[in-house]
Amino acid sequence: MDAEVSEKKLPDMLSSEEMDALESINRRFQELMSDPEILNEAANFLVEDLIDEMTIGVVFEVHRSAKLGVLDPEADMSGEDISKFKIVDDPGLDVFGQPPVIKKFQDCICPSCNRGLAASRFAPHLEKCMGMGRNSSRIASRRIANNSKETSAAMSEDEDDEWTIGGDRRKKKRDRSNGNTKKPTKSLKVDRRNGDSNSSFGGSVSESLGSSSGNNASFDATSAALEAKRPDERRTLLSNICGVVSEHTRKLCTRSLRCPQHTDEQRRALRASVLVDETNFQSEIPEIQVNVESLGLDPDDLLSGLGGGVGSFSGVGVGSLSRGSWETERSNASSPADSVSVSSSTSSKKREKSSPGKSSNHKKKSKHSSSHEL
Amino acid sequence: MSRFSERRKAVESSLDHQNHDGKEKKVIGKRAVNQHLTIEGDKEKFKELLRRRLIECGWRDELRVLCRDTIREKGVNNVTVDEIVEEVTPKGRALVPDTVKKELLQKIKTYLHDKAFK
Numbered sequence: 489m490d491a492e493v494s495e496k497k498l499p500d501m502l503s504s505e506e507m508d509a510l511e512s513i514n515r516r517f518q519e520l521m522s523d524p525e526i527l528n529e530a531a532n533f534l535v536e537d538l539i540d541e542m543t544i545g546v547v548f549e550v551h552r553s554a555k556l557g558v559l560d561p562e563a564d565m566s567g568e569d570i571s572k573f574k575i576v577d578d579p580g581l582d583v584f585g586q587p588p589v590i591k592k593f594q595d596c597i598c599p600s601c602n603r604g605l606a607a608s609r610f611a612p613h614l615e616k617c618m619g620m621g622r623n624s625s626r627i628a629s630r631r632i633a634n635n636s637k638e639t640s641a642a643m644s645e646d647e648d649d650e651w652t653i654g655g656d657r658r659k660k661k662r663d664r665s666n667g668n669t670k671k672p673t674k675s676l677k678v679d680r681r682n683g684d685s686n687s688s689f690g691g692s693v694s695e696s697l698g699s700s701s702g703n704n705a706s707f708d709a710t711s712a713a714l715e716a717k718r719p720d721e722r723r724t725l726l727s728n729i730c731g732v733v734s735e736h737t738r739k740l741c742t743r744s745l746r747c748p749q750h751t752d753e754q755r756r757a758l759r760a761s762v763l764v765d766e767t768n769f770q771s772e773i774p775e776i777q778v779n780v781e782s783l784g785l786d787p788d789d790l791l792s793g794l795g796g797g798v799g800s801f802s803g804v805g806v807g808s809l810s811r812g813s814w815e816t817e818r819s820n821a822s823s824p825a826d827s828v829s830v831s832s833s834t835s836s837k838k839r840e841k842s843s844p845g846k847s848s849n850h851k852k853k854s855k856h857s858s859s860h861e862l
Numbered sequence: 863m864s865r866f867s868e869r870r871k872a873v874e875s876s877l878d879h880q881n882h883d884g885k886e887k888k889v890i891g892k893r894a895v896n897q898h899l900t901i902e903g904d905k906e907k908f909k910e911l912l913r914r915r916l917i918e919c920g921w922r923d924e925l926r927v928l929c930r931d932t933i934r935e936k937g938v939n940n941v942t943v944d945e946i947v948e949e950v951t952p953k954g955r956a957l958v959p960d961t962v963k964k965e966l967l968q969k970i971k972t973y974l975h976d977k978a979f980k
Contacts, residue, residue, distance in 0.1 A: 510901070513901070514898070516890075516894055517898045517978070518977070520890070521895075521974050521975070522978055527975065527978070529892065530892050530894070530895035533895070534896070535967050535970065536955065538905075538908055538909055539912070539958055540954075540955070541909065542912060542913060542922075543951050543955075544947060546922055546925045546950075546954075547925075547946045548943065550926055551929070551946055554941070557938075
């Protein structure tokens with residue numbers, strides 16, 4: 489036995505007595521094993537013994553974990569459950585086995601205008617939409633300052649200075665910018681906003697009518713406020729202020745021509761649209777009269793009614809009349825005519841609802857719009 | 863080192879047992895086999911083999927469930943290791959697959975045979 493030989497060199501060496509004992513054991517073992525029956529018995533015993541040892545190992549393990557209180561949480565998870573919570577180690581997946589989300593877009597809905605927008609744009613939007621925040625308050629204070637200046641200079645016959653353009657003018661602008669560089673997502677919003685602005689357009693028309701007839705100066709006189717002005721007034725106004733229509737408040741920018749918020753391009757676009765309207769308006773005037781006459785109405789009658797109804801504000805009346813024609817012309821000109829026709833019909837309805845003092849005035853207008861429909 | 867001290871213990875115990883020759887031959891045979899395996903260090907080899915086989919066939923998990931049930935039955939605070947062993951051992955023996963048992967038996971037999979006729 490070579491094992492025994494090597495053993496002698498080690499400090500744990502067996503003494504000669506023990507060596508003898510070992511040899512006697514070996515001898516006895518060989519003796520016993522030569523008997524196959526004993527060998528079988530011994531092998532069986534050995535197997536049982538090994539199994540018992542394994543059992544005891546498991547029992548110790550479980551007993552220990554039970555005493556330490558680790559067993560119960562372990563027991564709650566059967567095999568399948570654990571596999572669910574295993575850490576995934578696949579390439580391209582995170583530890584939960586989910587593919588990485590490249591970019592998560594969180595959409596916020598503005599509580600004030602119910603528009604959905606990206607979370608990163610939400611705070612700036614809210615600042616503008618609710619008129620709060622540093623920048624907005626600064627703009628507001630400046631606007632107040634401008635307001636007092638302009639009224640003292642008697643720049644406008646209306647007392648309001650919050651210029652807003654609603655309806656199809658906005659649409660025109662949008663369409664133009666759509667043609668240039670607009671994302672498809674924005675065009676959706678534009679459509680919706682147009683729907684909104686159409687209704688507000690009708691309302692604003694009636695309000696502007698009220699203000700022009702001297703009833704009250706509405707601060708919200710929006711779209712028509714600028715349109716109600718005569719072309720030369722419009723031009724003087726636009727030569728003094730920036731005039732770009734804000735996307736959020738739908739009002740004209742009342743700051744100086746070099747206001748940093750808007751670009752020169754925007755200003756130019758707005759002026760271009762206004763000027764186009766003007767030129768068309770001038771060519772439109774005779775056409776209106778022809779229309780009125782063709783309807784069998786006496787123009788003089790209409791004019792006297794106009795003068796009487798509006799009274800001392802006849803100039804304004806003409807202004808609003810011209811605005812009406814202008815608007816009609818636009819409804820002719822603008823290409824997506826569906827929403828425009830809705831807006832003009834609502835505005836004509838509103839006009840009919842207005843005070844009876846201006847009946848001739850509206851009559852003319854409603855006639856005019858009807859002639860347009862012809 | 864531990865192997866030698868193990869051997870030493872086995873030898874010592876065998877020296878004690880040599881004094882009781884009047885015992886039954888089978889018992890002596892079993893003891894002799896155990897002694898021999900322990901001395902040669904081959905018992906660990908068989909144990910490792912058995913452990914691997916039993917883990918493969920899920921016997922360990924089954925036994926663990928049995929232990930857990932026993933502990934729950936008696937209450938975690940009242941149970942002792944002896945009680946668990948008493949309860950679990952017969953079931954554990956029965957649960958060992960026959961193929962595993964046979965394989966181990968065969969291996970031990972050939973091993974002993976080789977040793978005996980060396």
